[in-house]
Amino acid sequence: MSDLTDRPILNVRDLNKRFGRGCVHCRKPEDLPGLSNRCPYCGSVWACIHVSFDLYEGEILGIVGESGSGKSTLVRSLYFDAPVTSGTGEIASFKEGKANIFTESAQQKRYIKNYLMGMVYQNPWLGLKMDFSSGGNIAEKLIAAGNFNVHQIRQRASKLLDHVEIPLTRMDEKPVHFSGGMQQRVQISKALANNPSILLLDEVTTGLDLSVQARVLDLIRRIQRESHTAMIVVSHDLGVIRMLSDRTIVMKQGRFVESGLTDQILEDPHHPYTQLLVQSLL
Amino acid sequence: MGYVAVTGGQAAIETANSLTQWYRLKDSDRSLKVEDIEHQMRQLINRVMGEGGLYAPEYAAIAVKQAEGDPAEAAFLLRAYRSTLARNYYSETIKPEKMRVIRRISSSFKDIPGGQILGPTYDYTHRLLNFDLRDEDHRDALNQILDRLSIDPKHKSEKLTFQKVTDLLRAQGLVGNPDPQEQEPFDMTRQKLTFPASRSARLQALSRGETGAMTALAYSSLRGYGAVHPTIGELRVGYAEVAIAYPYDEKESLYIGEMMLTEVETINSFTLNDDGAITFRLGYGLVFGQNETKAIAMAILEQSLETKGKSPTQDEEFVLLHIDSVEANGFVSHLKLPHYITFQSKLDVLRQSQKISVEKKKNETRDFKGQEV
Amino acid sequence: MDFQLLQTYNYAFLDEGSKREIRRAALKAVAIPGYQVPFASRELPIGRGWGTGGLQLTLSLIGDGDCLKVIDQGHDDSVNAVSIKKLVQTCTRITTTTDSEQATIIQTRHRIPEVPLRKDQILVLQVPEPEPLRRVEPREKETKRLHAEMDYSSIWLRLYEDIVRWGKITIGPDYPAMANHRYIFNPSPIPRFDLPKLNRAAGLYLFGAGREKKIYAIPPYTDVTPLAFEDYPFETEHFEGCACRLCGSRDTFLDEIYDERTGEKVYQCSDTGNCRKRQEGRHSDE
Numbered sequence: 001m002s003d004l005t006d007r008p009i010l011n012v013r014d015l016n017k018r019f020g021r022g023c024v025h026c027r028k029p030e031d032l033p034g035l036s037n038r039c040p041y042c043g044s045v046w047a048c049i050h051v052s053f054d055l056y057e058g059e060i061l062g063i064v065g066e067s068g069s070g071k072s073t074l075v076r077s078l079y080f081d082a083p084v085t086s087g088t089g090e091i092a093s094f095k096e097g098k099a100n101i102f103t104e105s106a107q108q109k110r111y112i113k114n115y116l117m118g119m120v121y122q123n124p125w126l127g128l129k130m131d132f133s134s135g136g137n138i139a140e141k142l143i144a145a146g147n148f149n150v151h152q153i154r155q156r157a158s159k160l161l162d163h164v165e166i167p168l169t170r171m172d173e174k175p176v177h178f179s180g181g182m183q184q185r186v187q188i189s190k191a192l193a194n195n196p197s198i199l200l201l202d203e204v205t206t207g208l209d210l211s212v213q214a215r216v217l218d219l220i221r222r223i224q225r226e227s228h229t230a231m232i233v234v235s236h237d238l239g240v241i242r243m244l245s246d247r248t249i250v251m252k253q254g255r256f257v258e259s260g261l262t263d264q265i266l267e268d269p270h271h272p273y274t275q276l277l278v279q280s281l282l
Numbered sequence: 283m284g285y286v287a288v289t290g291g292q293a294a295i296e297t298a299n300s301l302t303q304w305y306r307l308k309d310s311d312r313s314l315k316v317e318d319i320e321h322q323m324r325q326l327i328n329r330v331m332g333e334g335g336l337y338a339p340e341y342a343a344i345a346v347k348q349a350e351g352d353p354a355e356a357a358f359l360l361r362a363y364r365s366t367l368a369r370n371y372y373s374e375t376i377k378p379e380k381m382r383v384i385r386r387i388s389s390s391f392k393d394i395p396g397g398q399i400l401g402p403t404y405d406y407t408h409r410l411l412n413f414d415l416r417d418e419d420h421r422d423a424l425n426q427i428l429d430r431l432s433i434d435p436k437h438k439s440e441k442l443t444f445q446k447v448t449d450l451l452r453a454q455g456l457v458g459n460p461d462p463q464e465q466e467p468f469d470m471t472r473q474k475l476t477f478p479a480s481r482s483a484r485l486q487a488l489s490r491g492e493t494g495a496m497t498a499l500a501y502s503s504l505r506g507y508g509a510v511h512p513t514i515g516e517l518r519v520g521y522a523e524v525a526i527a528y529p530y531d532e533k534e535s536l537y538i539g540e541m542m543l544t545e546v547e548t549i550n551s552f553t554l555n556d557d558g559a560i561t562f563r564l565g566y567g568l569v570f571g572q573n574e575t576k577a578i579a580m581a582i583l584e585q586s587l588e589t590k591g592k593s594p595t596q597d598e599e600f601v602l603l604h605i606d607s608v609e610a611n612g613f614v615s616h617l618k619l620p621h622y623i624t625f626q627s628k629l630d631v632l633r634q635s636q637k638i639s640v641e642k643k644k645n646e647t648r649d650f651k652g653q654e655v
Numbered sequence: 656m657d658f659q660l661l662q663t664y665n666y667a668f669l670d671e672g673s674k675r676e677i678r679r680a681a682l683k684a685v686a687i688p689g690y691q692v693p694f695a696s697r698e699l700p701i702g703r704g705w706g707t708g709g710l711q712l713t714l715s716l717i718g719d720g721d722c723l724k725v726i727d728q729g730h731d732d733s734v735n736a737v738s739i740k741k742l743v744q745t746c747t748r749i750t751t752t753t754d755s756e757q758a759t760i761i762q763t764r765h766r767i768p769e770v771p772l773r774k775d776q777i778l779v780l781q782v783p784e785p786e787p788l789r790r791v792e793p794r795e796k797e798t799k800r801l802h803a804e805m806d807y808s809s810i811w812l813r814l815y816e817d818i819v820r821w822g823k824i825t826i827g828p829d830y831p832a833m834a835n836h837r838y839i840f841n842p843s844p845i846p847r848f849d850l851p852k853l854n855r856a857a858g859l860y861l862f863g864a865g866r867e868k869k870i871y872a873i874p875p876y877t878d879v880t881p882l883a884f885e886d887y888p889f890e891t892e893h894f895e896g897c898a899c900r901l902c903g904s905r906d907t908f909l910d911e912i913y914d915e916r917t918g919e920k921v922y923q924c925s926d927t928g929n930c931r932k933r934q935e936g937r938h939s940d941e
Contacts, residue, residue, distance in 0.1 A: 106804045132816055139815045144808040149885040150818055172819050291737035358698070365697035368670050472676075474693035474868040477796040599794055609866050612703025616783070619705065619735055622728050623765040623925060626911060627846040628827035630892040638822035 007092055008054035009197055009230055010078075015051040015087030015102075017070070017077055017254075020044030029254070037070070037254040047073040049254040051087070055198065058228040062245030062262060064238060064277065070254040071234045072122075075200045077102075078232070079119045080109045091116055093197055114144045118191025118229075122203035124183035127190065130176035134161060134186045137175065141193035160189040164219060181212035185219065192223065199223075199231045205240055217243055238277060242266060250274045306350055319343040328542070328571025329353050333607045334360030335471070335490045337541050337570050354492070354611045361608050364471070371526040372466065374535055378522055378545045378568070379449070383442045385572075386518035390549055394516070396444040401519060402572070447516040448547045448564055458552070458561030477599055484602060488583055489569055491605035493576040499595050499605070500579035503586050508593040510586045512548035512565055519544045519572045544569050546577040550585050563588070667714040668746045673697055677715040677870070681861055684872035689834025690802075691785050691869040699865070706739055706764055707865025709781035713743060713762045716777065716861075721749045724758035729766040729908070729925035736764070753928045765828070767849040769907050769929040772858025774875060780843040782864035785871060787831040787841045807839055811882065818887055830889075832881045834873055839882065847881070848891040848908045854879040899924045902933035 016029055026032050026039035029049040037046045047070040055061055063071045077084045080102075088100040094116060101112060113119075121127045128137050138157040147153055158168050164185035170178075175186045184204055191199055201220065205213040217240065224231060224244075233244050241248055242262060249259040250271065258271040269275045307313065320327060320343035330342045334357040342360060349355035385401025388394045400406070451457045468483040470490070475483055488496065503510050521540045528534035548565035567580030586595040594600050604610060667674065680694040699707045717723065725740040727733035731753040739762065740751055752758050755768040764781040772778055788798040791809040801807065810831065817824045829844040832853070842850055843862055853860060853873050860873040873879060883889040898905045900921050907929065909922040924930035 106800075110804060110806060129812075132812060133819060135819065136812055136816050140808045140812045143811045143815065144806075148811075150815065151886050153815065291732040291734045292741070295734055295738055295741075358702070361698035362700045365673070365699065366664050366668060366670060368672060470695070471697075472695045474695050476693060477794075477799075599796065603795075608698055609703045612705060612707075613783070613866055614704075615702055616704035619764075620728050620733060621765070621844075622910060623846055623908070624828040624844045627848075627892055629911070631823070631825050631827045634823060634890075634893070635821045635825060642822060 006056060007097070009057050009092045010055040010089065011053075011097075012078070012089045013052045013087060015048050015074070015077065015089070016046065016085045017048040017073055017082065018044055018046050018085045035253065046254050048077065048084075048087075051254075051256060053249060053256070053259070055230050055232060057197070057230055058224070059247065060224055060231045060233055060245045062241035062248040063232065063234045063251055064236065064241045064248060065251035066236055066277075068253075069251045071236075071251045072202050074251070075119070075202050075232060075234050079113065079117060079200055091198070110144075114141060115194050116196055117198045117200060118193075118196040119200045120184070120187045120191050120202065120204050122206050124175065124180070124187050127187040128175050128183065130174060132174065133172045134166065134175050134178075135171040137186060137190050138193050141190060145194045156193070157189075160193060161186070163192075163223075164189045165215075179212075180208050181216060184208065184216050188216075188219065188223070192227075192229070195227070195229075197230060199229050201231060201233045203235055204233075206235070206237070213240075220244060238266070250277065314347055316340065316343045316347055319346050324572070326351070326353060326356075328573050329493055329576075330356040330360060332570040332573055332576065333357035333490060333492055334364070336360045336364045354607050358608050358611065369469070369472065372469075373538075374525045374527060375464070376522045376524060376543070378518065378520075378543060379446045380443055381518060381520040381522045381543070381545070382540070383444055383518055383520040385520070386444060386516060387514070388447050388516045389514040390516075391447065394444075394447050395450070396442075399442070403574075442520075444518075446518075446547070448549075451515070451549070451562065456562055457564055459564050475602060479598060479602060484587060484598070485566065485568075485580075485584060487602045487605070488567075488580045491576070491580070492607035492610065493573060493579075495605045495607070495610065496579040496583060497575050499601060500582040500586075503582055503593065503595040508586050508595040509589050509591060510550060510565070510582050510595070512550045512582060512585065514578065515547040515549045515564065517544070517546045517574060517577065519574070542571050544572055544574055544577040546574070546581045548578070548581040548585065664746055666747060667717055667743070668699070669697060669711070669714050674715040677711050680870045681712060681715070681872065684861070684870050685859070685874045687838070688874055688877045689838030689840040689871060691840070691864075691871045693868055694870055696865045696868040700742060701739065703866045704783060705735060706762070706781040708863030708867075708870070709762050709764070709779045709865075710739055710742070710863070711865060712779045712861050712863040712870065713760055714746075716779075717743065717747055717749055717760060719748050721759045722757055723749055723751045724753060724755055724761045724928070725751070725763070726761070726766060726768070726926075726928070727764045729768075729910075730927045732927070754932065755926075755928055765844050765846075766908070766925060767845055767852045769924075769926045771852065772856055772860075774857045776858045778858060778860050780845070780860065780862045782841065782843040782862045782867070782869070784829070785841055785862065785864040785867050785869040787839045790831075802838060805837070810839065814882060814884070818884070823890075824883070824887065830881055832879050834879055835877050836880070840871055840873075842879075846892055846908055847889070850879070850881055850889075851891070853877075894922070897922045899930060902930045902937065904930070904933060 020043055022044045023039065023042035025041045026044050029046045032039060032046065037049060051074060063074065065071045073082065076082050078089065084102050087102060089102050090097045090099065091101055091112065094101065094112060119127065135154060135157040138160055139153045142153050142156055158171060161168065161171055166182060166185055175183050178186065205216050208216065221244065223229060233241065235241055245262050247260065248262045248265045250257050250265065250273065252273050258265065258269065258274045265274060266278055269278050320339050323346060326346055327339055327342045330346060330353055331337055331339065333353065334342065341363065342356065345356035345359040348359060383399065385399055385403060387398050387400065448457060468480050468486060470483060470486045475487060502508060522543050523537060523540050525535040525537050528536045546567035550563045550565055552560050552562055563585060565581035565585035567577035567584065569577045569580060583595055583601055587598050587601060589596055677694060680692045684690065684692045696708065697711060699710055701707060701710065723740065723743055725736040727736035730736065743749065744751060755761055755770050758776065760777050760779060761768060762779040767778065786798050788801055788810055791813050792798050792801065814824050828846050829841050830847045830850055831839050832842055832850060834840050842853060855876050855878060857875055859875055862871045881889040894909050897909055899907065899909060900923050902924060904924055908925045910925045912921050912923060914921050
């Protein structure tokens, strides 16, 4: 792990995300009565409330919480799948870290998604074009980055697929015919196509068989070791978090309740909710 | 050979046009009177005016005669004529609640103020071919009908107007549609339909839509490919006054005539609401003339487009771009035009691909996929 | 139906307001090469999908002193070309020609004449489907966004998949190209053979899609680049070893024809106006 005095490659401050129209009782998350993140008057939900964190080069940051805690909304907001309600995000390698990525133009956001960030979804249908070949899925990213040479594209795509242990003979097959684990591996290779400095992983092993899970987790570790890509791993599964992440943030009802080194969180949880989570794991 | 390689297209076209006229008249001993078409082919006229987007019964009748009864062709003739006309005024908002009603029914309430009025409808006729129509004598038939109805044609009947059923619901706070806004409507004859379309644009496109296409789409929504299965709050047919603002004094209006309209308001389940409000939502259909199925279909499609989902009738572009009679008929029939050049080009690609495929099989070892990678 | 259109209807059929609107759309199209300018397409007396977009441009541009040529598949005598030409003639006072060099406006479907356009000429192309991205995305709302953001990877991906599957790009006519390094556009279903004629050309090319209600343009001296990969370059149709049976030409687009009597495959120029001129030239040389 990098020296914490280093500048983070991603810093996020006060990210707020509301689903629903909002009313006088929930214009700001502070206005919400009680601890719930759901407005009892209009039903709007604040899925992320004043979320702030830093991500450092080469580290894996885990975000854990039960379903509905806002952790998936958080990574999807980072990947611009849903617009944030307010907040700032800065990427060190984008405009010298001086621009708020959330207010950038659609073109700039696309640039960030193509070059600086990769995303792997729980549902491979969101990350892959199932009607196109696996190689084509990677090609799309490479083309977006300005590569218009079929031979070079195929060379790079085969290298990436080889890296995630997809046999090259299946490069021209559509991922729709692949198993769940293979689809996840194709998704990972697509996300890595343009060597992003940040990789977002949203419940990537959920729903896979245990042995397949282990293989995908190994792969993620190996990629992190070899490429030093910084990663944000979102999971409801503390086992996954324990295996992958250096630091962990615990999220509940849109808020961060506890954060620290993963070992510390697992061995000495302070917040009652974290204690509950850790107990249920044991 | 095809009809391009030969010269003399001009002569061929003129002959084809004359033949069309010949086929229109050759087997009868008299020409159809436009007046008869206008008054006795009422449903066809209504449909053609609606799909043509021009309220002009006499012109519609000429179009029907010229098109030998093809409604698509007749609607097309009206539209083409309309595009040569300057748009001078926008009428004031028509008030269907003040309509001189000839028919109004509700399937939601048995007793509606003013009562249900069946008026002229096929709904309760038995669909038996009436062979008497072969030798119908106009005057005899008319007198018989008048006898049965016990109407004195010289006596002027009172004007029937009724409060709208949905206004009753609205007064009780049971209806959740937003209040109407007075603003100049989108004009789809002067602007290209863009997406997402405004409500005014949607309603206009639906109102000009092809009856059959709209019925089919609305039917699909009712059958399960969609969410909308409404109750008819009220269906009314009648004559509404059309007025324009008086050019020299905006506050005054100038009556310019009346037109027959069918208006439908449907009542939809509150569970369709996005905002969680527990009120009915009204679907709205308004079409030229008496064209009830189309008006109902319009109300269904209109509400269907207000809901989110994956069925075809919830896709704005899918519905609005494919219901236009003139466009659909034009593009499907354009396939009759020669496509020799494009076909030649496709042939070329096919032959090249075949060649590549044969070579590929020959050198399996240097297979494309096996390129040095 | 030979009633006098000129008396019954306005000059050039459309009312002046409509014509002005269409000219404005055309001007905007010239200002942004390859960008599809929406316009409120009018219904015309010919079928939607039968050249109403091109015809609206022609009618809006044409005036006394113009000389019009209309071709379909390269032919002046094709029935639809004749029908369009006749309609324009009956509601204006213009002259017509089959010689593309005489024409001030040429309306065409599926071909660009063989003789290069001069700077004082306008070629009006009839467009059935103006949206190049329709091949990968059916929704207009979405394709509009893709153009705005210059997000073209989906269509490139389609070309890549073609190469992987078939060994080459399988788009025949209407081959998509990039205008002025900014907008991908459909050149209308002209053969690939004609596409290079658009690149840095002297004349103005206007594209009208009546049913889809779009106008776009390739103004003079605009860079037009067919989409192609570096190692799979753009190719036009192949006519190796073939020559026109009438004029002997080897460098024009040829129609493949089966001789009625012998059943043999023979070739002849698709641009009949140009072919006739070459035949006449050959005769006078002899």
